[in-house]
Amino acid sequence: MTLPLLDLAGALARRRGIRLAPDWQSAVTIDLALDDPEAPWRLSEMAGWDAPVAMETRPGPQDFPMLVYVNQLGWAMAEQWQGPDHIRAITASGLAEVEWAAGLRLVQMSFPEAAGAENHQSAFAVFRAAILGRRRMIVDATAATVVINVLALITSIYSMQVYDRVIPRASYDTLWVLTAGMAFALLVDFLIRNTRAFLIDEEASSIDAEVSEYFFARMQSVRLDARPPGVGTMAAQLRGLEQVRAVMASASLFILADLPFALLFMVVMYGIGGSVVIIPALTFPLAIGAAMLFSRMIREDAHKSQVSGNRKNGLLVEALGAAETIKANLGGWHMLAGWNRLVDTVHRHDNQVRRWSTLSGSTFNVLQQVAYVGIIVLGVYEVADHRLTMGGLIACTIISGRINGPLVAALPNLIVQWSYARSSLQALDSILRLPSDHPHDRQMLRMGPVQAGMRLANVQFAYPGAHSGVDIPGLFINRGEKVGIIGSVGSGKSTLLKVMAGLYAPAVGQVTLDGVEISQIAEDDLRRQLIYLPQSFDLLSGSLRDNLALGIANPNDERLLAAAQRTGLSELLRQHPMGLDLPISEGGFGLSGGQRALVGLTRLLLTDPSILLLDEPTANLDPESELRALQQIFGHFAGKTVVMVTHKPQLLSFVDRVLVVIDGRLALDGKTADVLNQLRPKPAPAANREVPGQSPQQEKE
Ligand SMILES: Nc1ncnc2c1ncn2[C@@H]1O[C@H](COP(=O)(O)OP(=O)(O)OP(=O)(O)O)[C@@H](O)[C@H]1O
Numbered sequence: 141m142t143l144p145l146l147d148l149a150g151a152l153a154r155r156r157g158i159r160l161a162p163d164w165q166s167a168v169t170i171d172l173a174l175d176d177p178e179a180p181w182r183l184s185e186m187a188g189w190d191a192p193v194a195m196e197t198r199p200g201p202q203d204f205p206m207l208v209y210v211n212q213l214g215w216a217m218a219e220q221w222q223g224p225d226h227i228r229a230i231t232a233s234g235l236a237e238v239e240w241a242a243g244l245r246l247v248q249m250s251f252p253e254a255a256g257a258e259n260h261q262s263a264f265a266v267f268r269a270a271i272l273g274r275r276r277m278i279v280d281a282t283a284a285t286v287v288i289n290v291l292a293l294i295t296s297i298y299s300m301q302v303y304d305r306v307i308p309r310a311s312y313d314t315l316w317v318l319t320a321g322m323a324f325a326l327l328v329d330f331l332i333r334n335t336r337a338f339l340i341d342e343e344a345s346s347i348d349a350e351v352s353e354y355f356f357a358r359m360q361s362v363r364l365d366a367r368p369p370g371v372g373t374m375a376a377q378l379r380g381l382e383q384v385r386a387v388m389a390s391a392s393l394f395i396l397a398d399l400p401f402a403l404l405f406m407v408v409m410y411g412i413g414g415s416v417v418i419i420p421a422l423t424f425p426l427a428i429g430a431a432m433l434f435s436r437m438i439r440e441d442a443h444k445s446q447v448s449g450n451r452k453n454g455l456l457v458e459a460l461g462a463a464e465t466i467k468a469n470l471g472g473w474h475m476l477a478g479w480n481r482l483v484d485t486v487h488r489h490d491n492q493v494r495r496w497s498t499l500s501g502s503t504f505n506v507l508q509q510v511a512y513v514g515i516i517v518l519g520v521y522e523v524a525d526h527r528l529t530m531g532g533l534i535a536c537t538i539i540s541g542r543i544n545g546p547l548v549a550a551l552p553n554l555i556v557q558w559s560y561a562r563s564s565l566q567a568l569d570s571i572l573r574l575p576s577d578h579p580h581d582r583q584m585l586r587m588g589p590v591q592a593g594m595r596l597a598n599v600q601f602a603y604p605g606a607h608s609g610v611d612i613p614g615l616f617i618n619r620g621e622k623v624g625i626i627g628s629v630g631s632g633k634s635t636l637l638k639v640m641a642g643l644y645a646p647a648v649g650q651v652t653l654d655g656v657e658i659s660q661i662a663e664d665d666l667r668r669q670l671i672y673l674p675q676s677f678d679l680l681s682g683s684l685r686d687n688l689a690l691g692i693a694n695p696n697d698e699r700l701l702a703a704a705q706r707t708g709l710s711e712l713l714r715q716h717p718m719g720l721d722l723p724i725s726e727g728g729f730g731l732s733g734g735q736r737a738l739v740g741l742t743r744l745l746l747t748d749p750s751i752l753l754l755d756e757p758t759a760n761l762d763p764e765s766e767l768r769a770l771q772q773i774f775g776h777f778a779g780k781t782v783v784m785v786t787h788k789p790q791l792l793s794f795v796d797r798v799l800v801v802i803d804g805r806l807a808l809d810g811k812t813a814d815v816l817n818q819l820r821p822k823p824a825p826a827a828n829r830e831v832p833g834q835s836p837q838q839e840k841e
Pocket residue numbers: 603604606608609627628629630631632633634635636
């Protein structure tokens with residue numbers, strides 16, 4: 141049994157139910173020996189994880205599994221206690237019992253959870269979890285809010301004392317004592333307000349980072365066949381995160397924390413001014429009611445403006461991406477017309493929102509003034525009846541300012557922000573509803589190299605809203621087989637390959653590797669064993685080296701250059717002064733179509749899969765480069781399974797078996813020579829004969 145450290149760490153993570161990022165191993169650039177006592181620390185450092193924690197005391201049963209260092213054997217997985225003095229461990233040479241002693245090196249790895257690993261049902265729940273996960277910030281900010289509100293009362297008490305005690309008796313000493321107290325209160329207020337703002341801003345950034353990481357990872361895990369067609373629109377929907385964050389994780393939320401204090405202030409006002417409290421008791425609920433009404437009025441327009449805004453972004457992305465086609469075909473006017481229509485729609489709805497927002501602003505302003513005047517008028521009668529002092533009346537007007545003040549003044553903004561955020565949340569919910577590559581209710585299985593082969597059983601797949609797709613009652617591809625897939629344009633070859641690669645999930649039936657359904661295989665294992673090369677190999681921004689080494693564990697320049705030499709990519713490296721550092725710009729520009737294909741083929745040579753699925757890998761290459769690259773690929777992967785879609789009959793000499801796809805179904809399946817023979821035009825009318833459903837290979841299975 142071999143147990144290299146990376147496999148050991150992967151197995152440990154799986155035992156602990158932690159799903160690591162699929163490419164976590166790619167960060168490990170040097171070999172880590174199992175018998176290196178520092179290996180777990182080195183691994184964590186390279187992978188960017190927190191340092192492992194060494195057990196200082198005797199571990200409890202709940203602490204297992206973890207790593208244990210066994211003399212002469214090196215690191216192993218400590219599974220559990222086996223009796224009071226022994227620990228059961230899986231070592232490089234099998235199961236072992238390790239005697240517990242005080243100096244035994246037992247280590248707990250600090251694995252990070254892969255982003256998006258938690259299963260949230262709604263976007264609101266994602267934000268709520270991120271905010272509630274910061275209890276300390278909530279407690280501190282709430283405490284600060286309480287103090288700020290209590291300090292606000294001091295101003296009113298100060299004014300009351302000055303008008304009732306200081307002015308009638310001209311007692312300047314009292315004035316200065318009160319003023320000193322007031323100055324101190326103002327200083328504390330200043331400090332606490334700033335601390336609160338600082339605290340919230342700090343946490344808002346970390347909430348933002350956590351939430352955006354979650355959504356980015358979730359967006360990436362959306363199953364390819366379920367992805368909505370508008371990429372730009374989807375990107376804009378994700379950008380809506382910022383609006384939601386601005387409302388949910390910013391100081392404006394703490395304005396709402398002032399809400400309960402409005403009641404406290406009314407109680408205090410009742411204590412000072414008695415019946416005067418009737419005025420804010422009427423105007424405050426009126427303001428809240430009006431806010432709810434305005435938010436209802438704004439909601440629909442905000443949503444429509446948001447949807448059109450997202451589509452505007454989609455159109456922009458499309459116009460930039462398809463610039464060549466648009467320019468070459470005079471499509472600019474068509475795009476501009478679409479753009480102008482969307483801009484008009486956005487403006488129409490935004491203007492409506494702005495109108496309601498202005499109206500709400502002036503309504504709340506009037507309500508504040510009405511409350512102020514109302515308190516003065518009622519207060520005058522109360523003062524005349526000696527039920528209220530002058531100072532009391534002034535204090536009541538100040539308190540009324542606090543009740544209706546910051547919260548009511550902030551309402552118009554908050555309503556608009558919330559309306560847009562609400563619409564963004566709906567868009568984010570629609571992303572969360574899309575099926576994921578890794579359903580959370582499924583336990584992922586690990587697997588090593590494929591021993592038997594790939595089977596498709598009763599597989600049916602159709603694109604959403606379309607009739608086309610694939611329908612394969614049965615197909616088995618044996619380990620080591622070289623299979624070609626041919627068929628006319630749009631017959632379903634690429635779709636079949638993507639279903640085989642597990643990128644598209646069939647609606648019915650199963651694709652299995654050694655009997656295990658591929659949707660149940662842990663993603664890192666699946667992508668190591670099953671390599672899929674798409675028809676158009678897209679490059680990512682960065683350097684050529686980054687693109688060649690993407691997701692490859694242990695890449696180094698010698699390996700990259702050796703692989704490039706074999707496919708012919710080295711020609712490009714020779715021509716370019718920057719070599720492997722050749723920059724690839726955003727969108728993957730910088731190389732020709734053929735060079736891009738060579739990058740994809742070179743990268744293949746750096747992998748060690750069981751099965752290769754190649755979709756027209758050499759469509760963009762000249763005959764010479766094509767031959768060279770395919771000889772290298774088929775030579776290098778001689779013992780592996782290779783399935784290759786192609787339109788070129790001459791490439792079928794590389795394969796032993798050919799599948800012919802017509803309308804998403806297997807029309808022929810057999811040895812290359814037999815199939816080519818059958819496809820050769822025959823003089824007799826028997827050429828149109830129906831093809832039997834079962835191939836010799838299938839029957840064997
Ligand atoms: N994303 C999609 N949404 C809806 N229909 C699609 C989508 N992609 C492909 N199709 C349809 O599915 C059918 C099969 O397409 P597929 O790309 O598998 O054909 P193909 O045999 O690989 O063609 P080609 O030789 O041109 O590459 C076609 O009719 C195509 O229009």
